[in-house]
Amino acid sequence: MEKPLTFREIRYKEKRRKILEHAARIFAKKGYEKASLEEIAARLKLSKASLYHYIKSKDEVLYLIQMEALEEILAAFEKDLKPSDKPAVKLEKLVTAYINTITQKHIIGALRQQELILPKKWRTKIICLRDKLDSKIQTIIQEGLESGQFRALDWKMSYMAAIGALNGVLRWYSPQGRLSAKEISRSMADFILHGFGVDQDE
Amino acid sequence: MEKPLTFREIRYKEKRRKILEHAARIFAKKGYEKASLEEIAARLKLSKASLYHYIKSKDEVLYLIQMEALEEILAAFEKDLKPSDKPAVKLEKLVTAYINTITQKHIIGALRQQELILPKKWRTKIICLRDKLDSKIQTIIQEGLESGQFRALDWKMSYMAAIGALNGVLRWYSPQGRLSAKEISRSMADFILHGFGVDQDE
Numbered sequence: 001m002e003k004p005l006t007f008r009e010i011r012y013k014e015k016r017r018k019i020l021e022h023a024a025r026i027f028a029k030k031g032y033e034k035a036s037l038e039e040i041a042a043r044l045k046l047s048k049a050s051l052y053h054y055i056k057s058k059d060e061v062l063y064l065i066q067m068e069a070l071e072e073i074l075a076a077f078e079k080d081l082k083p084s085d086k087p088a089v090k091l092e093k094l095v096t097a098y099i100n101t102i103t104q105k106h107i108i109g110a111l112r113q114q115e116l117i118l119p120k121k122w123r124t125k126i127i128c129l130r131d132k133l134d135s136k137i138q139t140i141i142q143e144g145l146e147s148g149q150f151r152a153l154d155w156k157m158s159y160m161a162a163i164g165a166l167n168g169v170l171r172w173y174s175p176q177g178r179l180s181a182k183e184i185s186r187s188m189a190d191f192i193l194h195g196f197g198v199d200q201d202e
Numbered sequence: 203m204e205k206p207l208t209f210r211e212i213r214y215k216e217k218r219r220k221i222l223e224h225a226a227r228i229f230a231k232k233g234y235e236k237a238s239l240e241e242i243a244a245r246l247k248l249s250k251a252s253l254y255h256y257i258k259s260k261d262e263v264l265y266l267i268q269m270e271a272l273e274e275i276l277a278a279f280e281k282d283l284k285p286s287d288k289p290a291v292k293l294e295k296l297v298t299a300y301i302n303t304i305t306q307k308h309i310i311g312a313l314r315q316q317e318l319i320l321p322k323k324w325r326t327k328i329i330c331l332r333d334k335l336d337s338k339i340q341t342i343i344q345e346g347l348e349s350g351q352f353r354a355l356d357w358k359m360s361y362m363a364a365i366g367a368l369n370g371v372l373r374w375y376s377p378q379g380r381l382s383a384k385e386i387s388r389s390m391a392d393f394i395l396h397g398f399g400v401d402q403d404e
Binding site for chain 1: 360388
């Protein structure tokens with residue numbers, strides 16, 4: 001079991017979280033490449049030295065935001081899950097956890113940036129967490145196919161198509177768009193589930 | 203009507219096409235950023251001056267390959283189309299034209315590179331041609347919905363999901379992969395059509 005955090009540690013984490021959220025907004029607005037630590041510090045009315053106490057580089061910000069986003073998707077999914085959920089409901093909950101996280105947290109700018117630019121130690125951790133998410137999706141699909149609720153011509157291809165549809169959201173999502181995150185989740189889950197031959201209205 | 207090409211022009215076009223194909227292979231292998239005109243010339247056993255007769259810059263190569271790919275997708279689709287085709291068949295033919303083009307022509311390396319880095323005059327032409335392709339897909343979807351063959355919770359979202367699935371192929375396709383372009387086309391079309399509620403086996 002992990003040791004409980006001290007008050008100082010909690011305060012440190014909260015502050016860092018706030019920094020990440022502001023940084024994420026700047027990434028979303030100007031793109032990762034053009035953003036700078038100076039600008040992040042200025043936005044938070046911090047000196048560069050104070051910021052440095054929490055964050056050592058732009059790469060680290062990107063890494064922490066991506067990690068947090070992936071952890072949040074997984075946590076939101078687990079929290080929402082019930083033991084009795086059928087594969088279709090599980091997949092819908094996963095799509096919802098994914099879209100809620102990437103759209104509501106202003107972290108989309110950080111997720112648009114490929115993790116490839118990160119140093120290897122961080123890249124590996126992100127890939128590892130993403131693999132965990134991918135494997136959750138694959139498990140749900142396998143369960144769906146085994147139970148006969150899902151169908152696929154080639155399950156791996158259907159999986160890749162579903163992932164492509166979800167990754168696409170990162171590219172086209174805008175907070176000013178016509179639909180809410182909830183509506184996007186419903187429509188995406190609807191399309192993907194139909195892709196697997198599931199019609200929930202039936 | 204366009205003037206017929208002279209023999210000299212045809213030869214020029216053929217040579218340039220060959221250069222583009224080799225350049226596309228180099229882009230696919232090392233990525234656009236790391237490739238150089240020198241390397242393209244060396245691969246074709248051309249001097250840089252001879253290459254320059256056909257191609258003025260790396261950007262131009264990227265532009266020409268992307269234009270050619272888009273034109274080829276549209277041409278392959280039109281060629282395959284029959285007046286009696288129902289929307290589901292049309293959509294399957296479009297998916298096939300798209301996947302055949304991006305996978306068989308070794309142009310995937312050029313398509314992975316965003317057109318955003320290109321000068322405006324070229325970028326505009328590419329965006330214009332891509333809009334033409336997008337509008338073909340949207341028209342098919344509208345026809346499908348109007349005829350009752352397709353269903354969607356929100357047609358624009360289903361369209362974005364389909365586009366995301368297809369764009370995904372650019373990221374994960376490898377010529378060494380398990381499936382042929384034909385099998386990928388069938389599986390992708392199958393998933394997307396089911397996404398729109400179409401079961402062709404029915």
